[in-house]
Amino acid sequence: MTTLDKVVGGAPVRIDGREKVTGAARYAYEYPVPNAVYVWPVQATIARGRVCAVHGGAALALPGVIAVLDSGNVSRLHPADDAELAVLQSADVAYRGQIVAAVVASTLEGAREAASAVRVDYDEQEHDVVLNPGNPRIFSPRKANAGFPGTLHWGDAESALAAAPAGVDATYTTPAEHASPMEPHATIAFWEGETLTLYNADQAPWMSATALAALFGLADGAVSIVADHTGGGFGSKAVPRPPTVLAALAARAVGRPVKVAMTRQQMFPLVSYRTPTVQRVRLGAELDGRLTAVWHDALQQSSKRVEYTEQTVAASRMMYATPNSHTAHRLLQLDVPTPSWMRAPGEAPGMFALESAMDELAYALGMDPVELRVVNEPALDPESGLPFSSRNLIACLREGAARFGWAGRDPAPGVRRQGRWLVGTGVASSTYPVFTMASTATARAEPMGRFVVEIAAADIGTGARTALAQVAADELGVPMDQITILVGRSAFGPAPFAGGSMGTASWSWAVSKVCRALVRELDERSGVVPPEGLQARADTTEDLAAQGRFSRHSFGAQFAEVKVDVDSGQVRIERLLGVFAAGRIVNARTARSQFLGGMTMGISMALHEALELDPRFGDFTNHDLATYHIASNADVRGIEAHWIDEHDDQLNPIGVKGIGEVGIVGTAAAIANAVFHATGSRQRDLPITLDRVRAAMYTG
């Protein structure tokens, strides 16, 4: 082929960057669809019971109101695994905020006003919404999310804990959290006969279309999703959520295109959240730091309709070498919305607990926390016994320690004072599994030297579109600007979602494969493109099945420096430095953003984010971005992301592991550990708010 410089591994700017900053990029709600009307949901004001009657008369009398929908007058849906999608299918109310009716009107404001005029009568039943560790209905689920075992043991953890010369036994809690992506969930739906088109804020165009076709009882391919640009999702747009179903139901009911756009307030109950967790971690160790037992139990919640168990203890099974292990999830199903995926489900809360406990163990042993992690490096995956395809945790810890200036750190807690500030540093490990799913892609050579690559990937702001164009450019041996890369449409065929950090790993495989196939076909024709063009299609199903058996994970190390204001208890991040080992980095520019974004979300998790349940009403009291805090720019100081050069030939042909989630894993522990180093008081409950810091410093 040619001698063009490879672009994979470079740092090209986003190919859609200009479109986005000039406002030309279209998001779901912005497609001009003639004749569209608007639907506004009416949400349950009880947490459990039944709708007895929906009084829509007053709403229907308002100008521009077209229909009032309820469970009595919308299409029947087919049962789905995700019971949350059974929108308006019965009179049952499973949580406060559930959609119990909706108004369709010719204007958005008119629909909103009319929705407030709909009166709903309920038969209210007592609700149970509190994740109470004493609840007798708590059980041990067999499976956790992503197929992880609910409970797993090896060796004899209890005996090892009893015999261990050093150890930790502590309980950590994390609150319910909400993904709150920048772009609120939005859909435009319209029907043409038995086909449904959805402009949807979506992380998974093909998978969502497939799920919705099944839900509406339509033929495969009858649902077409367009998601050219999606403004973030963090898991909340990785499967269809109730608003999308509502739009499709409403469009069918009124026979016109229907638009729905969630307000921030509506998003909180309707588009999923991360479960709260109560985690107990017990570690046993020899005096040289080697772990003799890891014991990790996580209590979590789900709804009564769906058993969803976040895989919170999964990382504790593969992180460190230990001859004895007991790791278990426990679940309590409540009258709440179903929790679901939010960036690094499992690892994010689980590693807060494990990596805080490791810090506590380091203090118990009088050992440097970096060295404690190093001595517990396993040769093989402790859970599966498989070799790691690559594992560079130690390299990340060492590189991070050097960059951060960790050497010579005085471990004594609560002693470094600068004026009104107490200063401390902390470290924690990060990890995230490498998931890959089969994908298809199409590539077409056109006369005049242009190429078109189509794949039902989703670019949710990550830069996936650009990364895939880079992969195609290298395989085709042409500059990126000769390639048109089209993503975001279900019609392009099977492809996984932008989730589980598997997007680029899965899609780039298909793109690389299809481009190679096209190059072969072109070579057979001596490079001559016929006037009608030349097309190739690829599917990686068999390639995935042929992969060797390895344990595949990304790793990282995060170092934090914090200052704590002794007047107020406010915590300020001074520095946050992450080093990651995540295979081949396709695009240094967009990858850095992913790592920094993950770490920033980790700051939020450590210091800000918490959904506050009001047990009397059964919902979250804070449900807007003024009261549900995430980090502001002023909270993110001195943040740096680096990576080590990692070559792993047991991954996809490009050698990528996925980088979307590892950045949020461990961050909160690094910060909490730094707060301990600064103040001398351990923060085991997130978020670390100033009142908690004050309580620990001044009364605890």
Next chain:
Amino acid sequence: MRPFAYERAADPGAAATAVVDGTDAMFLAGGTNLVDLMKLGVARPATLVDVTRLPYDRIEHRADGSVLIGATVRNSDLAGDRGIRERFPMLARAVLSGASGQLRSMATTGGNLLQRTRCPYFQDVTKPCNKRDPGAGCSAIGGGHRDLGVIGTSDSCVATHPSDMAVAMAALDAVVHLRLAGGGERAMPLHDLYLLPGDTPDRETVLEPGDLITGVELPPPPDGAVMLYRKVRDRWSYAFAVVSVAALVTTEGGGSLREIRLALGGVAPKPWRAHQAERMLAGHRPNRELLLAAAEAEFASARPLPGNEFKIGLAADLIAASVRDLTGDLVGEERR
């Protein structure tokens, strides 16, 4: 959102008439609070009377050292005004510590003073709230109230007034100028503008429908005064105060306080002027013990709830820290 009419008032009299005569009419300034509440269904005016074209958009520094800030001066212009920054720095600080740049560019002096509480139940029409719906009950007292008030509250409402600007103005002995609905004018200390909730938390100020705020006057600060505004919040920007303090001191020989003024935000239904603490401190050379005793006296009548009790200790620490920082006299006596 209820359909509404929008009018732009040509002069103050027309504005007042439009509000007094109109059904459910309200003044609209920057709209940063009112329009949000309309979307949420909390405020449902039928008519909005835009006051931002009225002639109250100037900041007038007078020869005697006082200043008159027009009611429609945008918060960003107030914070950027040179005279304000130089002579009333705590006010510039307070304004800048509130909201975001975009919001401050819209928000006005009058609207800021009259913004409604951020109590989450007040903003959620599906839940009982005495302030929104008198007699319905207060959801916050038995629910989420961490961010709400500890003093001046009542059994019917524990909401706080959320403004930062108003706290600094309270410490600066601000006087609010009104044009009454009937046409007369009136001036009153900022302190007297606000009512405590008692049994009528829906009544937040002494204003009657059609009464228009025309400006806020700040008397000249005392000679030699130093001042600060310190806001403690749950993130370092773009959050309402958990507790804030506006402090002004003048000192005399020997380091004793000739005058001290303290106003607190985030603790009460109005900017809370800590008169009790001021009286205990004036004339004394402050030390941490005395400062904490003064704070304790101030909060003797506090009625904290389980979720916000910490605010009292926090406020005391902030009072102590503010005096420390203003006098430079207590270095080494910070909280351990």
